[in-house]
Amino acid sequence: MDTTFLHGHAVEAAKRLLGCRLIRKDPETGFEAEVIITETEAYGGADDPASHAHRGPTPRNRVMFGPPGRLYVYFTYGMHYCMNIVTGPEGEPGAVLLRAAKPVSGLEHIRANRPGIPDSRLMDGPAKLTKALEIDLRLNGYDLLEDPDNRLALVVGPSLAWKATPRIGISKATDYLWRFVAEP
DNA sequence: GCGAGGATTAACT
């Protein structure tokens, strides 16, 4: 599996991650599901005023400065988790926010985490995605390529067609078209 | 279907 695209800039990695799959297992809850990534956003370093890493490392964002292929999880708005995949060489901060996905298997497990939500909206936002897949700070820094504890793995899939749009929920660098949505 | 308002933590000014 060729994951070298993760070593490049977050913008390139964000396009390439569309169509890739995530396999999530949690031995403690018995959760097991596989999803296809359908929407991403790229966040850079010093070149990106909207990025958490823009002003250098902090305890919260330090994973973004580490080696590529790891998971960066942060807590926001007092109640939500968001998940990112770290990109770029070690020392060069960058990450791709995973915004949306579609289920491949384990639909029953996903539904159990999203009670009352129709299937079409199970994972159509970044915090919804982490809730559906039981992602929280315990997985911050987890290596998706080695998957040492059999909890979360990235599987590269075929490239999808995409369109670029402005990123959501930010107030700086709103002219960067760094959000990528897979075409239906 | 749409828009306003609330929830609640961590980092930074």
Place this chain on the structure above:
DNA sequence: GTTAATCCTCGCT
């Protein structure tokens, strides 16, 4: 003290 890479509920149309 303010802001944030957000989602859900409720009220109205």
